[in-house]
Amino acid sequence: MALPAPLHGVIPPVCTPLDPHGEVDTASLTRLVCHLLDAGVHGLFALGSTSETAYLTNHQRATVLETVRTAAAGRVPVLAGVIDTTTARVLEHARTAAALGADALVATAPFYTRTHPREIAAHYRHLRAVTGLPLIAYDIPAAVHSKLPPALVRELAEDGTLVGLKDSSGDDGTLRRLLVALGGRTARATGPAPAFAVLTGSELTADAALLAGADGVVPGLGNVDPAGYVRLYDAARAGDWPLAAAEQERLVALYALTDTGPEADMGRSSSALGGFKAALHLLGVIAHPDTAVPQIPLSAASIAEVGRRLTEAGLRPDA
Template identity: 80%
Template sequence: MALPAPLHGVIPPVCTPLDPRGGIDTASLARLVNHLLDGGVHGLFALGSTSEVAYLTDAQRGTALEAVIKAADGRVPVLAGVIDTTTPRVLDHARTAAALGADALVATAPFYTRTHPREIAAHFRHLRTAVDLPLFAYDIPVAVHSKLSPSLVQELAEDGTLAGLKDSSGDEGSLRRLLTALGGRTARRTGPAPAFSVLTGSELTVDAALLAGADGVVPGIGNVDPAAYVRLCAAARAGDWEQAAAEQERLVALFSLVDVGPETDMGRSSSALGAFKAALHLLGIINHNTTAFPQRPLSEAAVAEVGRRLTAAGLLTRGG
């Protein structure tokens, strides 16, 4: 389906449910997509970091993306992550995504080797030329070890290479500089609709990003409570910043469940992704809370703590 210009609202990075042996649980994935759509989301980002894309084989990527596209059934756009180390590998994923029916692509800068900004620009331009789908840049320096500068993003926006940016850099100053360079909040809100979409991945400061002129959010915990982010974005679009802040503060409290796994036992990715999946399992949306190997599973005590925080957020009744 055609993307709105700009793409806006809530576009969650869809978790990838796995069975106990690590295979893609397509039935659970279809239920999750419907849960997100019932929450009112405006798009779906398959095969992102929250989808555990880095842990999946190429075949598993294809299975997961196909399941998301089938379950979405054209109701919202599906953005496909085509994240990999080098341009030829990313291009293979992009061609697969296009053949499966994705509506847009999401790519990081190349990584593993050190890459110059001119090489990064050439990477994005080559992808956009080779596969005729809207292309979003994914700025996540913690994973790829290079930061997309506001000037580079602006250049690629203005020449039509990029349709948008998912900013997961955590650099709020850089995001504000980019939004200002793209016209600032007033121009983006009151002028002609910009073709370029700015989506924040910093899910704890969405109200601030929207106030600055961002178009939407790609929230990992939006898998668990998509409706809350939809309410937040609706309040912001209506100019009700007090209500937007109230929704954001509730989501900050809920987000604390990502820390239930002790740092002495597991990495932060294992804890966060394990918590998202534990929450979805407790809510009856997915069959198992399995995460991809070698991430460590949450303990029973940690899963119980996830349940308590879901209850505190009003998402789970006591006793399940």
């Protein structure tokens, strides 16, 4: 389907349910997509960081995207992550995504070797020229070890290479400066709709980003409570900032489920992804809470704490 201009709303980065053997659980993934669509999300981002895409084989990536596309059935746009180290590798993923009917591609800067901004620009321009699909830049310095310069993002927006940015940098000041450079909150809210979308990947400051002029949110926690983020977004669009802030504060408390794994025992990614999947398992959305090897699974005590957080957030009223 054609992307709205700009892309907007709540676009969760879809978790990838796995079975105990590490294979994609397509039945659970289909239920998860339905769980998200029933909550009113505006798009789906398959094969991002929350999807554990770095742990998946090429065949598994294709299985995930095909399953999400089939379950979405054209109701919302499906964005496909094509994350890899080099332009040539990204192009392979992009061609597969195009063949499977992705509505847009999401790509980081090249990584492993250090890249200059001009090389990053060439990377995005080559992807756009070869695939012809709408292209969204994914700014995630913690994973790729380079920050997309705002001036470069604006340049690639103005020449039509990029249709959007998913900002997972954690640098709210730079994000605000980019939004101002793109016209600021008032112009973006009241003027002609800009073609370039700014999406925040922050679960914890979505209300602030929307107030600053962002077009949407891509929250990993949105897998667990998509309806909460839709309520937050709707309140922001209506200008009801106290209601948006109240919903954000409830979601901040729920986000504590990502820290239930002891820091001395496991990485923060294992804890966060384990928390999302444990929550989805406890909610009956997915069959297994397994994460990809070599991530360390949550203990029974940590899973019990995830359940407590769900109850506090009103997601398990009968627990």
